[in-house]
Amino acid sequence: MSRNKISLKRMISAALAAGLALTMTVTAFADEPYTAYNYDYWDDAIPSQSAYRVEKTVTGADMGLDRLSDPSDPLYISDDAPAKLSDAKDLFYDQDNDTFWVCDSGNNRILRLDTDLKVTGCYTGFTGSTEISVGEDGKSTFLNPNGIYVKKSIFDDKLYVYIADTDNSRAVKCTVESGTEMTLVQEYTKPDTKLYDSETFNPSKILADKAENIYVVCKSVNTGSVQFNKDGEFQGFYGANRVEVTAAVIAQKLWRKIASNEQISAMTRNVPVEYANFDIDADGFIYTVTEAANTTTDAVKKLNPAGYNIWDNAVGDEYSFGDVASEYDSTTNKTYKCRLTDICVSDNGTINVLDYENGRVFQYDKLCNLLCIFGTKNSTSDQAGSFLGPNAIEARGNEVYILDGTKNDITVYTETTFGNVVHRAVLLYDEGRYSDARADWEEVIKRDGGYAMAYVGLGKACLNDGEYMKALDYFKTAYDQDDYDKAFKYAREEWLRDNFTVIMIVIIVLIALLIVKAVLKKKGIKLIKRKKKEGN
Structure with missing residues (x-):
């Protein structure tokens, strides 16, 4: 991927996250003297719900x-x-x-x-x-x-x-x-x-x-x-x-x-x-x-x-x-x-x-x-x-x-209500109870679509529950490369396990075709040689 494409993707992602967070946080911090914010993957400050x-x-x-x-x-x-x-x-x-x-x-x-x-x-x-x-x-x-x-x-x-x-x-x-x-x-x-x-x-x-x-x-x-x-x-x-x-x-x-x-x-x-x-x-x-x-x-x-x-x-x-x-x-x-x-x-x-x-x-x-x-x-x-x-x-x-x-x-x-949900989710997350925290992380996303840790939490919940393709999507959204690689490994192993019979049949068929091709090729060569001999 070129540098320009990466830069454009970064700008679009940041803008979408900021826009979504802003629509969700106007009421939350209207009465506060500060604007709540957090950091995204690139360490850019983006608006967030008030905790x-x-x-x-x-x-x-x-x-x-x-x-x-x-x-x-x-x-x-x-x-x-x-x-x-x-x-x-x-x-x-x-x-x-x-x-x-x-x-x-x-x-x-x-x-x-x-x-x-x-x-x-x-x-x-x-x-x-x-x-x-x-x-x-x-x-x-x-x-x-x-x-x-x-x-x-x-x-x-x-x-x-x-x-x-x-x-x-x-x-x-x-x-x-x-x-x-x-x-x-x-x-x-x-x-x-x-x-x-x-x-x-x-x-x-x-x-x-x-x-x-x-x-x-x-x-x-x-x-x-x-x-x-x-x-x-x-x-x-x-x-x-x-x-x-x-x-x-x-x-x-x-x-x-x-x-x-x-x-x-x-x-x-x-x-x-x-x-x-x-x-x-x-x-x-x-x-x-x-x-x-x-x-x-x-x-x-x-x-x-x-x-x-x-x-x-x-x-x-x-x-x-x-x-x-x-x-x-x-x-x-x-x-x-x-x-x-x-x-x-x-x-x-x-x-x-x-x-x-x-x-x-x-x-x-x-x-x-x-x-x-x-x-x-x-x-x-x-x-x-x-x-x-x-x-x-x-x-x-x-x-x-x-x-x-x-x-x-x-x-x-x-x-705030948002802060309470975050703290519940984090407590379960830090204890390694990723599946139990899933509902809370989903609620966090509803309230603040730019909250990166929620996507990591959901990714680990899906990983824990065997939903590897969903985990890949969440880790990709959070730009969590390490966990993405882990989910990809499990997804690949699952795909190989689920499709083992088909894969073996395809391999056997391919081997058979190669054998047939080799046999036919060998017979063809012998036929050509015989015709050449008869021609002489």
């Missing part, structure tokens, strides 16, 4: 933060306790207790919220043995806490709150005593060892695994997260990013082989980019995200217990996260790239990645298939669903919560 819609936006007033300044309320903190969020940096959902926790960083406090996002606790510090930021009441206060993680211990069944107390240069592990009181269990400060060579210890994010090992992301530490054991002992670094391979890096590596010591010492060091945030799933795998706008290497990683990336492109697998290409904004004359600032793995395995730069959420299944894109950043609008400074993302079931540290609110997204 999520804005349920509500919750401010400090909606949370009931005025309770914190009411002397008659059990949650009373002080007469001048702020009634709104300020530069909130982190959000965490505690699945065990069905509660949310917020790092209200600008107000130097931690908030606990119920599922309606109403305040049920406020903590400005903790009691316990420490000498950092101790007030007149003997309580050690928080100073710009940036990260929070909450976990029930498998050892003593207690609930522990882990806090990255950034400007106090420490991380802490506390127990909750009431709606306003915490008690210190363990404090983590700068490791006193030559292995830790950074001048500072400014933790920004924190999490704990099942064994209660602590992982801390520190600013200016690019060798991975700082790891402590259950007793607070420094264990080393975990899951460092690789150096971004660029033309400049390659050239410098070659130049180092011939440069003098003076020239080498004057060169800029190529070091990994530290990651910005992480999350841990139910199986203990840690997912990291790197915020640097210009990085592609290790932008999102899934780490095994040894700290190695399971999604390592070096082994030949291809994974991409965020937008495929940069976006040009004609109003500001700027080109925007993704800054993936947070990651959240929901209890059903979906992976949600938050793009700070563009205010978008990229949702993937556990196999890294892109499911949907939603959200937007809009500096000129206060419309629900648009963001100014999206700092954190969490999921509760299929609901998605986004904390905006500039607008000082939390936006709650819920599934």
Whole structure:
């Protein structure tokens, strides 16, 4: 096929898919501040059905933060306790207790919220043995806490709150005593060892695994997260990013082989980019995200217990996260790239990645298939669903919560009907139950004819059900070459099996004809020779 034909086919296919999707999505995203889209086989953005819609936006007033300044309320903190969020940096959902926790960083406090996002606790510090930021009441206060993680211990069944107390240069592990009181269990400060060579210890994010090992992301530490054991002992670094391979890096590596010591010492060091945030799933795998706008290497990683990336492109697998290409904004004359600032793995395995730069959420299944894109950043609008400074993302079931540290609110997204069907189909698909997912994929196609993954899902269902010719059509539509080849192999084997008798008869007949032809030819030759002999 010529290049012109391929190009024409691509344009026609993209136009048809976009047109079909547009006719189906006008109603779906008419009330949303963003246009939902997805990517086709050629990585072109095409309109798609909205998988999520804005349920509500919750401010400090909606949370009931005025309770914190009411002397008659059990949650009373002080007469001048702020009634709104300020530069909130982190959000965490505690699945065990069905509660949310917020790092209200600008107000130097931690908030606990119920599922309606109403305040049920406020903590400005903790009691316990420490000498950092101790007030007149003997309580050690928080100073710009940036990260929070909450976990029930498998050892003593207690609930522990882990806090990255950034400007106090420490991380802490506390127990909750009431709606306003915490008690210190363990404090983590700068490791006193030559292995830790950074001048500072400014933790920004924190999490704990099942064994209660602590992982801390520190600013200016690019060798991975700082790891402590259950007793607070420094264990080393975990899951460092690789150096971004660029033309400049390659050239410098070659130049180092011939440069003098003076020239080498004057060169800029190529070091990994530290990651910005992480999350841990139910199986203990840690997912990291790197915020640097210009990085592609290790932008999102899934780490095994040894700290190695399971999604390592070096082994030949291809994974991409965020937008495929940069976006040009004609109003500001700027080109925007993704800054993936947070990651959240929901209890059903979906992976949600938050793009700070563009205010978008990229949702993937556990196999890294892109499911949907939603959200937007809009500096000129206060419309629900648009963001100014999206700092954190969490999921509760299929609901998605986004904390905006500039607008000082939390936006709650819920599934649309389309999103619900997609999630049902994907759950079955990822479990290998392709036939069971067939009806849902057919419904997805009805609602969004350009949804490529649905055609792959239907192709695998047909392949599983022995409908190989239908599978070929679906894989061809999805441009899924590998599965198409597999379906073609099965279709060929089925055709040979079904037509074996006819094929054998044809072969026998052909052989017989060849034998007859050979015999006749031989007799003809003998006849000619005899006539020649008689003529002589």
